[in-house]
Every structure is written in structure tokens, then in C-alpha cells.
Amino acid sequence: MNTTFQVEAWSAALPELRELFPLLWDEVALDKERFVSKCDEPLYANMEKLNMLHVVTARKDGKIIGYHVSFITPHMHYEGAGLFAFTDMYWTRPECRRGGLGAKLLCFLEQSWRERGIVKAYLSHKVAHDRSELFEALGWKPSDRVYCKVIL
Amino acid sequence: MEQKVLQIVSEALGVSATEETKLDDLESLEFIELIRELEIEFDIRIEDQDILGVNTAGDAVRLVAKKKE
Numbered sequence: 001m002n003t004t005f006q007v008e009a010w011s012a013a014l015p016e017l018r019e020l021f022p023l024l025w026d027e028v029a030l031d032k033e034r035f036v037s038k039c040d041e042p043l044y045a046n047m048e049k050l051n052m053l054h055v056v057t058a059r060k061d062g063k064i065i066g067y068h069v070s071f072i073t074p075h076m077h078y079e080g081a082g083l084f085a086f087t088d089m090y091w092t093r094p095e096c097r098r099g100g101l102g103a104k105l106l107c108f109l110e111q112s113w114r115e116r117g118i119v120k121a122y123l124s125h126k127v128a129h130d131r132s133e134l135f136e137a138l139g140w141k142p143s144d145r146v147y148c149k150v151i152l
Numbered sequence: 153m154e155q156k157v158l159q160i161v162s163e164a165l166g167v168s169a170t171e172e173t174k175l176d177d178l179e180s181l182e183f184i185e186l187i188r189e190l191e192i193e194f195d196i197r198i199e200d201q202d203i204l205g206v207n208t209a210g211d212a213v214r215l216v217a218k219k220k221e
Contacts, residue, residue, distance in 0.1 A: 005204055099176040099207065100183030107200035134181045137188070 003060045003101065005108035010048045010055050014041070016064045017055075024091040028126045031150055047071065054085060054116065056109045058092070058101060066092035066105050072118065082119035102131075106138055153194070153220065154213050160189050161209040171210030190216055 018039065025037035047053050052073055058066035068090035075084045092101050106123075113121055123140060125131035132142065154171075162169040164186040165177055175183065187198055190212065196219035206212055 002205070002207055097180070098178060099174070100178055100180050100203070103180035103184045104204050107203055111200045134184065137181055137184045 003058050003065065003096075003104070005056065005058050005105065007112050008055050008057050010044055010053045010069075013055055013057055013064065013067070014044075017067060020064065020067070020091060021089075023093075024089060027091070027094075028129055030126075030148065034150060054113065054118075056105065056112055058096075058105050058108075060096065065096040066090075066101055068105060068109050070109075070113075070121070072116070075120075083117055085113050085118045085121035087121070087123045103134060103138065106134075110138075153216060156193065157190065157213045157216050158209055160193060161186065161212055164189070169209040171208065171213060173209040175207060175209070175212075186212075194220060196220060 018041075021039050022037045025032070029035065029037065044053065052071055054070045054072050056068045057064050069088040070085040071088055072083050072085055075081060078084075090105070092105065110121070122143070123135060124146065125135070136142070158169050158171070161173065161175070164182060165173065165175070167173075175186075178186065183203075187203055187206070190196070191198055194216050196216065198215065198219065202215055202219075206215060
């Protein structure tokens with residue numbers, strides 16, 4: 001069966017996503033000894049109520065094999081400019097990554113953002129998991145270089 | 153046209169491709185580079201939604217044929 005791509009409600013996808021979040025964390029998270037994977041589900045639920053979440057999934061045989069979650073909000077620097085999308089997290093099952101799954105997920109995502117009226121989107125990758133060539137091949141431009149530091 | 157598409161897919165995969173050949177061995181970047189190569193070779197524009205169903209060399213042949221109509 002071929003892979004399907006769809007926009008899903010956060011609450012509908014959550015039972016499956018809940019089991020996948022630790023796999024994302026295990027693969028890419030930094031400062032693991034300090035920040036352990038534990039999704040703040042009430043906070044996400046509130047964001048869903050405010051229509052501020054955008055969830056895209058890739059499914060094969062009904063099972064989620066990839067997902068992308070973004071926050072949808074107006075940009076406070078650009079009043080009246082429309083809605084912006086800020087990537088929260090994305091992941092694909094390692095055993096399913098061949099065959100262009102990531103590229104297809106991103107292409108579907110962009111189309112779904114467009115249909116939702118998103119005017120600009122932000123996407124990033126971990127330094128240790130460089131996806132810049134793929135992103136740029138899909139028309140994304142590098143913008144910020146993000147740094148992090150544990151403060152307390 | 154079909155033979156040219158199969159030739160391009162074969163070069164991307166590094167093995168001789170038939171219409172039944174799956175594109176599973178391509179990484180995402182290689183997959184997009186294949187799509188771009190088809191766009192250039194056949195002077196067509198392949199939209200995002202078009203690539204979602206490209207899983208085999210035959211899918212690529214049919215997509216190019218559709219775009220050339």
C-alpha cells in the first residue's frame with residue numbers, strides 16, 4: 001500500500017504520536033540528561049483549541065511513519081501580514097526514510113500550509129542532522145543561525 | 153520518452169530500471185534531484201502534489217507523459 005499524506009487534528013493523531021515523540025527525542029535531542037521527553041499535552045490541547053497547530057502525517061498501512069507539527073500564528077513584527085508557520089518538530093521512521101519520504105512530506109506540508117493561508121514558514125534542522133541540501137533543493141533559504149545554552 | 157525517463161531513473165539509482173523498479177533506494181535529496189532532472193530534460197514543471205505518488209520508475213514515466221500532454 002502506498003504512503004498517504006494528510007493534515008490531521010492534533011487530538012486525533014496524539015495517541016500514535018505520543019509513542020513516537022520519545023523516538024524523536026532519542027535521535028535528535030540535546031542536553032538529554034537535563035531535558036527528558038515529556039510532551040506538555042494540556043498546553044498543546046489549548047493551542048489546538050486556539051487553532052494554532054498544524055499537523056501533517058505520512059501513513060503507510062494506516063500507521064504513522066512520519067509527521068510534522070507547526071505552530072500557526074500571526075507574526076508580531078508584521079501586523080496584518082497574515083499567518084506564519086513555525087516548525088515545532090518533525091520526524092520520520094528511520095526504516096521508512098528511503099524513497100523520498102522526507103521530501104514528499106515537506107512538499108505535502110508546503111501545499112497544506114498554502115491551503116491554510118500561511119504566508120511564510122520557518123523550518124530548521126539540528127546541526128548534527130544536517131538537512132540543508134534537501135531544504136535548499138526544495139526552495140528554502142537559510143535565514144537564522146540558532147544557538148542554545150542551558151542557563152539554570 | 154519512456155526510455156529516456158528510465159535512463160534518468162537508472163542513473164539516479166545506479167542500476168538498470170524498468171517501469172516496475174521502486175525508488176525506495178533513493179534518499180530524499182536524491183529523489184528531489186531526480187525530479188529536477190526530469191523537469192530539465194523534458195522542460196516541464198512538476199508541482200509538489202505531483203510527486204507524492206511517484207513510487208516507481210513507471211510512476212515517473214506516467215507523470216512525465218501527463219505533463220507533456
